[in-house]
Amino acid sequence: xxxxxxxxxxALQEAEKALEQDEVPIGCVxxxxxxxxxxxxxxxxxxxxxxxxxxxxxxxxAANFLGGKYLLNCTxxxxxxxxxxxxxxxxxxxxxxxxxxxxxxxxxxxxKGLSLHxxxxxxxxxxxxxxxxxxxxxxxxxx
Amino acid sequence: xxxxxxxxxxALQEAEKALEQDEVPIGCVxxxxxxxxxxxxxxxxxxxxxxxxxxxxxxxxAANFLGGKYLLNCTxxxxxxxxxxxxxxxxxxxxxxxxxxxxxxxxxxxxKGLSLHxxxxxxxxxxxxxxxxxxxxxxxxxx
Numbered sequence: 001x002x003x004x005x006x007x008x009x010x011a012l013q014e015a016e017k018a019l020e021q022d023e024v025p026i027g028c029v030x031x032x033x034x035x036x037x038x039x040x041x042x043x044x045x046x047x048x049x050x051x052x053x054x055x056x057x058x059x060x061x062a063a064n065f066l067g068g069k070y071l072l073n074c075t076x077x078x079x080x081x082x083x084x085x086x087x088x089x090x091x092x093x094x095x096x097x098x099x100x101x102x103x104x105x106x107x108x109x110x111x112k113g114l115s116l117h118x119x120x121x122x123x124x125x126x127x128x129x130x131x132x133x134x135x136x137x138x139x140x141x142x143x
Numbered sequence: 144x145x146x147x148x149x150x151x152x153x154a155l156q157e158a159e160k161a162l163e164q165d166e167v168p169i170g171c172v173x174x175x176x177x178x179x180x181x182x183x184x185x186x187x188x189x190x191x192x193x194x195x196x197x198x199x200x201x202x203x204x205a206a207n208f209l210g211g212k213y214l215l216n217c218t219x220x221x222x223x224x225x226x227x228x229x230x231x232x233x234x235x236x237x238x239x240x241x242x243x244x245x246x247x248x249x250x251x252x253x254x255k256g257l258s259l260h261x262x263x264x265x266x267x268x269x270x271x272x273x274x275x276x277x278x279x280x281x282x283x284x285x286x
Contacts, residue, residue: 048210049179051203069192085235087228089194092226113255
């Protein structure tokens with residue numbers, strides 16, 4: 001039951017909430033022991049803050065929940081590959097696993113030659129089409 | 144009067160506040176039209192949050208002050224070279240100028256091959272010794 005697809009669907013629901021607020025539709029959840037301990041979506045426009053990416057908020061929120069800044073034994077599910085800023089934050093967090101929906105060839109951390117913490121497992125391509133499509137449709141409608 | 148050294152001294156005062164709280168002593172200020180619009184220091188331990196670097200807080204705070212997320216015509220003064228996370232945030236902010244005290248060869252963005260926004264001017268080595276020394280002394284006392 002608690003598959004990567006199961007939690008990526010929840011991250012996609014977060015992305016849909018962003019879409020409803022006219023935000024770039026990216027969402028994420030952080031899971032510990034099959035329990036969601038943080039969920040968030042991009043809020044850069046609403047908060048007028050370039051740092052308000054889904055992942056940044058979720059990292060802060062999960063650390064608050066756990067009472068410690070390291071996200072050991074946690075998995076982050078995010079609909080779009082993290083950017084440089086978010087990959088840096090994930091590296092500092094020492095999170096155990098990061099599951100990515102769609103790749104972001106241009107702004108994602110992977111093609112910048114960056115990596116997360118050596119302990120962090122990275123999985124890509126979970127519900128890739130759905131995660132990619134929601135962002136594509138958003139930008140198509142903006143033009 | 145409003146030289147880079149003038150504002151770097153204020154950033155160093157912020158670093159000293161971090162030191163008093165047993166935080167890694169890094170401080171920064173953001174200046175617009177020779178006026179300080181944000182100042183902050185590292186608070187990762189106090190807030191239990193890996194994202195609470197001086198620069199991240201100052202970016203959020205300056206955007207809040209300006210009422211917009213882009214830090215055009217702003218200069219950030221920071222005592223230590225920004226990490227990957229903070230460089231990513233600075234890139235998103237499109238800040239005009241970043242003035243760095245001491246380099247961070249290991250964790251700084253420059254040796255990772257990263258760059259800020261194409262519009263952003265980067266200056267290094269302002270009050271380098273003082274900015275470097277405060278961090279060195281902190282870690283020496285930790286051992």
